[in-house]
Amino acid sequence: MNAxxxxxxxxxxxxxxxxxxxxxxxxxxARASEPRLRRLPGGPRGERFRAAxxxxxxxxxxHPYLVGLAxxxxxxxxxxxxTEDQVRRLxxxxxGPLGSLGDRLIWAGALPALVAVGLxxxxxxxxxxxxxxxxxxxxxxxxxxxxxxLAAGWRQGTGVARALTAAGLRAGLRVAGPVAGIAVGxxxxxxxxxxxxxxxxxxxxxxxxxxxxxxxLLRWVAPxxxxxxxxxxAAFAALLLGWVWP
Amino acid sequence: MTLEMVWLVxxxxxxxxxxxxxxxxxxxxxIVAGTVAGLxxxxxxxxxxxxxxxxxxxxxxxPVGGARIPDYGQGAVAAAVTAAGAPRALxxxLAILVGLAxxxxxxxGIQSVRRANxxxxxxxxxxxxxxxxxxxxxxHCRGLVRDAVxxxxxxxxxxxxxxxxSRWPPVSVGxxxxxxxxxxxxxxxxxATGAVQLTGRxxxxxxxxxxxxxxxxxxxxx
Numbered sequence: 001m002n003a004x005x006x007x008x009x010x011x012x013x014x015x016x017x018x019x020x021x022x023x024x025x026x027x028x029x030a031r032a033s034e035p036r037l038r039r040l041p042g043g044p045r046g047e048r049f050r051a052a053x054x055x056x057x058x059x060x061x062x063h064p065y066l067v068g069l070a071x072x073x074x075x076x077x078x079x080x081x082x083t084e085d086q087v088r089r090l091x092x093x094x095x096g097p098l099g100s101l102g103d104r105l106i107w108a109g110a111l112p113a114l115v116a117v118g119l120x121x122x123x124x125x126x127x128x129x130x131x132x133x134x135x136x137x138x139x140x141x142x143x144x145x146x147x148x149x150l151a152a153g154w155r156q157g158t159g160v161a162r163a164l165t166a167a168g169l170r171a172g173l174r175v176a177g178p179v180a181g182i183a184v185g186x187x188x189x190x191x192x193x194x195x196x197x198x199x200x201x202x203x204x205x206x207x208x209x210x211x212x213x214x215x216x217l218l219r220w221v222a223p224x225x226x227x228x229x230x231x232x233x234a235a236f237a238a239l240l241l242g243w244v245w246p
Numbered sequence: 247m248t249l250e251m252v253w254l255v256x257x258x259x260x261x262x263x264x265x266x267x268x269x270x271x272x273x274x275x276x277i278v279a280g281t282v283a284g285l286x287x288x289x290x291x292x293x294x295x296x297x298x299x300x301x302x303x304x305x306x307x308x309p310v311g312g313a314r315i316p317d318y319g320q321g322a323v324a325a326a327v328t329a330a331g332a333p334r335a336l337x338x339x340l341a342i343l344v345g346l347a348x349x350x351x352x353x354x355g356i357q358s359v360r361r362a363n364x365x366x367x368x369x370x371x372x373x374x375x376x377x378x379x380x381x382x383x384x385x386h387c388r389g390l391v392r393d394a395v396x397x398x399x400x401x402x403x404x405x406x407x408x409x410x411x412s413r414w415p416p417v418s419v420g421x422x423x424x425x426x427x428x429x430x431x432x433x434x435x436x437x438a439t440g441a442v443q444l445t446g447r448x449x450x451x452x453x454x455x456x457x458x459x460x461x462x463x464x465x466x467x468x
Binding site for chain 1: 338
């Protein structure tokens with residue numbers, strides 16, 4: 001890994017730092033692209049560098065772990081001298097797939113699945129072992145994806161769509177949903193049982209009743225409420241009940 | 247300010263930054279944030295328990311695009327401080343409530359940072375369109391600083407709320423148990439709803455049901 005690639009890779013870890021409603025990840029993506037664009041003919045004071053950086057800072061959105069794929073591919077396209085129009089089209093074409101792929105693979109797959117594993121280990125062994133298990137396992141996936149993305153993007157350039165159909169990604173997409181579903185399903189009773197281990201049978205039944213009410217409310221009655229607001233409302237009701245009926 | 251408080255503020259600030267702006271190595275997950283905060287205050291079990299409880303709430307969050315994201319990680323740090331040293335069934339509910347309140351506070355803060363970043367970007371449209379590297383670096387840096395300040399403010403506010411809740415608990419003993427029952431139940435309900443959202447409807451829901459059957463079997467057979 002040369003210095004420019006290393007700087008680009010490190011900057012990917014702060015790609016969302018300037019997230020905004022105007023250009024979303026554009027500023028962060030430009031910051032991550034900059035080390036590689038500096039080597040364009042004319043150098044960092046040249047017209048090609050400035051034009052490429054301006055394009056890199058435009059509206060862009062994707063899953064943060066997969067931005068490297070776009071950063072690598074777009075930097076390579078600039079180096080290969082493809083037209084401005086082609087770069088813009090490539091950029092636009094990557095937004096949807098990189099967002100959707102990352103959301104399905106990570107936010108709805110690896111993250112909940114490995115959190116669930118961490119919860120089960122915490123409940124059955126110790127919270128420290130559970131937290132460490134989750135942290136190490138998750139970051140193996142996370143760092144592999146970031147590193148692979150940047151390298152694959154640069155390697156493929158305008159043909160980056162080939163990288164999106166890599167066998168590993170396709171296999172990951174196939175298993176991510178089911179594995180997350182099973183893992184979270186196992187973790188819910190195990191973690192809840194661990195948390196309320198000190199309570200008697202009556203309060204435990206109460207936990208089950210509140211959980212069932214929560215599912216009905218959040219799934220069918222008022223899904224717009226969201227978990228946090230439901231939790232705060234439930235706490236308020238419990239506090240009120242506790243004061244009225246101590 | 248004690249050394250322990252300095253560590254807690256530093257840890258909570260890092261957790262807040264990890265949520266969106268820096269690294270996203272998931273120290274912001276409540277199970278990690280709460281357990282480490284528990285280690286700092288000398289009660290890793292309490293930290294792990296509140297972390298696990300808030301993790302049930304966090305399972306519902308899909309941080310896509312510009313979604314509103316409660317920071318359950320910073321909430322877990324404050325919750326761990328509240329729960330440390332207290333009897334489990336009595337301290338847990340109040341600690342989860344503190345965690346939820348701090349998570350909400352952080353969510354509001356994230357929206358403010360995003361709006362400030364947007365105003366900053368709008369003010370520098372011309373430089374961005376010219377490909378000015380210095381402007382891009384400055385915008386990026388200011389975004390980082392804004393989020394660091396937000397995370398630090400939430401960290402200090404969270405610890406203040408935790409301190410107040412531990413010193414002047416707003417509930418009786420019976421009320422504390424009721425709060426624990428209600429909030430752990432709410433968390434389980436939110437987590438189950440999140441699991442359904444993750445997998446989708448119809449036959450796909452079978453994976454969650456399969457997991458639930460396995461999880462209940464583990465609980466019964468332990």
